Amino acid sequence: MTLRWYLLRRLGLAAVTLVGVIFAVFFMTRVLPGDPASVKAGAYATEEARAAIAREMGLDKPVPVQLTTYLGNILQGDFGTSTRSGQPVRQDLLSRLPATVELALFSLMLAALVGIPLGVWAAVRQGSRVDALVQQWTILAAALPLFWFGLVLIYLFYHVWGIAPPPVGRLDLGIPPPPAITGLYTVDALLSGNWAAFRNALAHLALPVLALGVATMSPFIKVARSAMLDVMASDYVLAARSLGFSEREVIWHDALKNALIGLLTVAGIVLGYLLAGNVLVETIFAWPGIGFYAWNALTGSDYDAIQGFVLTIAIIYVFLNLAIDVAYSLIDPRIRLR
């Protein structure tokens, strides 16, 4: 299969998945038992109030009509209007996305930069005490409740040691945000040479990034370790060794480069998880991203906002998967042949 054909096919697949996702969100809310109108109306609403809300939401119309209206709106980029902010949900989400992206990218960097060397280290010393410790750590980290871990970090770093800023938002109250260029405060502060804002933004990032980074480190360690073990047993590593290259050179030059290909997939999956799974962490640190927005929508029964959030996450996932597959096929042409 040529590269162009592969890309076209993969793009078509993404489109199909996307349509399926939109259908799934629709049916999730309309077909499953339970009544969105009564959720929106609240526990103490009268039957008339509930019926009025159902009419307003179009729930009294036949399902095919509802589906057509829904699809039409989504295709026009209309995710509905938030009852809390009074703004279109799409605008709300877009304005909060950079905060989430910044948190996700820093957490991904921490997880990869610590996780990969740990995995390599464990593989090189297979069967040693280091290996056992690293493996026990991955098992423990996978069982950590993220929301609880975040609270523990706040208690230790903010309350006991007093080295972290208060766990609220992206900057201290007195510091104005840097001019919006990318929306990532650290990058914008660097670009505008605003050191005070840069330092403060980093300080606010530290704890949520630590929480998310530790929680997502395990897959990097596991995959790096097993990929390294495979590669270290391969013929070309044997060849490199027999040619007299030093062990350090063999590990970091010959072996790691090939092990890195598999880690690309891990990075994609982890990034998807970080963009989606941080509702908990954003809530704990009052981080003004889409996760915190979703939590506010949940507590305020902001129906359109929740639905818009779920759909946004799904769209991000579909495109992320597409990007990974394409990147993979560019790096490793063998994939395309399958």
Added chain:
Amino acid sequence: MSATTRAATAALGYPPAAMPVDPAWDPEEDLPTAETEPTRWQRAWRFTRPSRASLAVGLAAIGLIAVFAIFGPWLTPYDPNTPDPSAITAPPSSQHWLGTDQYGRDVLSRIIAAARLDLTVAVSITALALLAGSLIGAVSGFLGGRVDDVVMRFIDVLLAFPAFILALGITAMLGNETRFVVVAVAIAYTPYFTRLVRGEMLTLRESEFAQAALCAGNRRPRILLYHLLPNALPPALAQATLTLGWGILDVAGLSFLGVGITPPTPEWGVLVADGAQYVNSGQWWISVFPGIAILIAVLGFNLVGDWLRDNLWRR
């Protein structure tokens, strides 16, 4: 593999694939007879001397939580829901081992009382997902062709959501009830079982015993249910054990956010949320101890699930 393990496995008569095979060896000659062929479980047990410690730790953790769940009402030192105005946010002491919360309720009692709900919810989620997922996967893999294509496309769509967000969306739309949380999280985990069992089915379908059963005149539904499905289940069981742990994590996370199980019902996520606002002012025990309970439960299921997967999955 260590020299001892190799010697031990060789002595048992089951050379692993990596060991050199004697060229003069005739497989027909010493085919294992029916009564000496060890079951998958026996084989798993024999080969896993090194990882038995983690299995033991995992079983101990699950055992502790199970004791809480079964004997909870007799173990709680105080009533989990009765406030004590004289002991509000009391730190851990000899009277209240794990302290009290903002209403003076005993934290240890509430943790023990929550175990039953958390475990019941996790088991219900896993049972639903296992049942639905294996049935869909088995039928899809068995029939193959067009049906299989459509089912798998649908499963891919479900997998396009992160499980937690999917469950969050469904529960938020349906309303804050325990049964809705169970259904929502079960839907999120069904695709994992479907994919797994379907994969097993694809290979089992082509196996000789399936052909033999067909030749013997069995109807296809019977072959599917009695001959193939039982063989596809061991890997699904390993997955189920892992799902028990993930289910607890997800349910606790959802109720921490105020979705699903809501206060004052004692549930581990609710308990952590109860104390969240007190962490900033130093009353750490209200949130920290319930979180450790979650950690122990999830760790237990993960350790046992990993062991089962590593030793039962491989054929």
